[in-house]
Amino acid sequence: xxxxxxxxxxxxxxxxxxxxxxxxxxxxxxxxxxxxxxxxxxxxxxxxxxxxxxxxxxxxxxxxxxxxxxxxxxxxxxxxxxxxxxxxxxxxxxxxxxxxxxxxxxxxxxxxxxxxxxxxxxxxxxxxxxxxxxxxxxxxxxxxxxxxxxxxxxxxxxxxxxxxxxxxxxxxxxxxxxxxxxxxxxxxxxxxxxxxxxxxxxxxxxxxxxxxxxxxxxxxxxxxxxxxxxxxxxxxxxxxxxxxxxxxxxxxxxxxxxxxxxxxxxxxxxx
Numbered sequence: 001x002x003x004x005x006x007x008x009x010x011x012x013x014x015x016x017x018x019x020x021x022x023x024x025x026x027x028x029x030x031x032x033x034x035x036x037x038x039x040x041x042x043x044x045x046x047x048x049x050x051x052x053x054x055x056x057x058x059x060x061x062x063x064x065x066x067x068x069x070x071x072x073x074x075x076x077x078x079x080x081x082x083x084x085x086x087x088x089x090x091x092x093x094x095x096x097x098x099x100x101x102x103x104x105x106x107x108x109x110x111x112x113x114x115x116x117x118x119x120x121x122x123x124x125x126x127x128x129x130x131x132x133x134x135x136x137x138x139x140x141x142x143x144x145x146x147x148x149x150x151x152x153x154x155x156x157x158x159x160x161x162x163x164x165x166x167x168x169x170x171x172x173x174x175x176x177x178x179x180x181x182x183x184x185x186x187x188x189x190x191x192x193x194x195x196x197x198x199x200x201x202x203x204x205x206x207x208x209x210x211x212x213x214x215x216x217x218x219x220x221x222x223x224x225x226x227x228x229x230x231x232x233x234x235x236x237x238x239x240x241x242x243x244x245x246x247x248x249x250x251x252x253x254x255x256x257x258x259x260x261x262x263x264x265x266x267x268x269x270x271x
Contacts, residue, residue, distance in 0.1 A: 004029055012257045018044065021051050033058060033256060035077075039179055040068030056260055061201035064179040075256060078204070079180050080249030083241050086189035089165020091233055095121040096225065097167035097192075099160065099183050102128040102137050107173035107197070112144040114218060115171060118225035122171065125152040125163060164190040169212070169228045172196040173221055181205060188212075189240040191233035195224045205244075211236045 004013065004024055014033045015021050021034040034051050035058040038044065045068050051057050052072030059065035065073040096115050100106040108126060115122035128137055145151055155163065164170070170187035177200035184194045184205045194212035196202045206212040212231065213224035 012260055014253065014257070018047065021055055022047065025051075025054055030054070031260060033074075033260060035060065036064070037179065039064065039177070040071055045071065056256060058256065060180045061204050063177060063201045063204065067177065075252070077249060077252045077256070078244055079182055079185065080244050080246040081182075081185055081189060081240065082246045083189050083237065086161060086186060086240075087165060088189075088191040088233065088237050089162075089167070091166065091168050091192060093163075093166030093168070095123050095167060096169055096171045096195075097163055097187075098122060098124045098126065098171050099163070099187075100126060100172070102126040102133040102141065104136055104140070105174065105176040107175050108136075109140045109144065110173040110175070110218070110221070111171045112141060112149045114173065114221045114225060116144070116147065116149060117218070117222045119148075120168070120225055121148040121150070123150050123152050123163065123167075125155045125160070127154050129154075160186075161190065164192050167192050169193045169195050169225065169231075171221075171225070172202075174199065174202065176200065178202070184212075185240055185244040188236040188244075191237045193228060193231045193233070193236055195221060195228075197221075207239060211239050 004020065012031045012033060013029065016035050016037065021032050024032045033056045036048055037060060040048055048057055048071045056074035057071060059073045059076045060079060062076050065076055098108060098111040102108055108124060112122060128134060164187050170184065170192050172184060172194055174197055180201045184196065187194050188211055194206050196206060196212065196214060198214040198216055203214060206214055208214045213227065215221045215224045
């Protein structure tokens with residue numbers, strides 16, 4: 001509430017919270033853009049349906065938008081990163097990497113099983129702070145440690161870049177329709193191919209057979225690991241520069257702000 005009061009003089013407010021836009025509508029702020037970063041599930045679906053009637057709503061992937069057809073999406077804008085902040089690696093560390101949360105939907109257990117079946121070393125760098133994350137680790141992942149499956153734990157940003165650059169591939173067998181998946185473009189920016197499942201936004205990020213592999217079951221994932229050598233690390237980084245850069249993302253957001261302020265605007269010949 002106080003945030004909108006402080007921003008009253010702004011031309012456009014881009015809100016990434018859940019309830020801020022609802023308050024803005026209630027008090028008459030009409031130049032607000034709302035981005036949803038999670039699934040349009042449960043009460044969120046109804047909230048964003050109401051936003052979409054009066055405010056531009058941004059989805060972070062086409063898959064996220066398609067899963068809530070009753071929400072009016074103004075446009076899809078993928079996340080972007082600055083490739084210069086992600087040094088390209090040689091992938092010569094001799095390991096696969098899992099990077100994410102220690103939860104079942106991220107596929108940590110499946111990553112361990114796939115790596116072991118493919119006879120590849122796997123490093124698991126995972127956030128593990130919440131009780132459910134500790135419980136999942138104890139029950140499902142800890143029994144699989146050893147024989148090439150190693151727990152690195154939660155890592156700093158510098159360590160993350162080094163691990164991504166040294167990995168043969170990011171093994172990311174997600175079990176849920178993730179709306180985007182920032183770790184995948186971070187890996188690609190480092191030149192590291194991504195092996196993941198064809199659900200959520202993954203098919204919008206990974207070009208199958210070019211920047212990684214999209215596979216739907218255990219045996220197919222194992223086969224994909226064995227085919228990593230077919231992929232070109234330079235092509236992985238090039239895909240990020242072309243499709244997922246900060247420059248591209250910012251340009252698309254600026255265009256949305258312009259269209260919000262000036263509906264029907266068209267560039268002149270001089271522009």
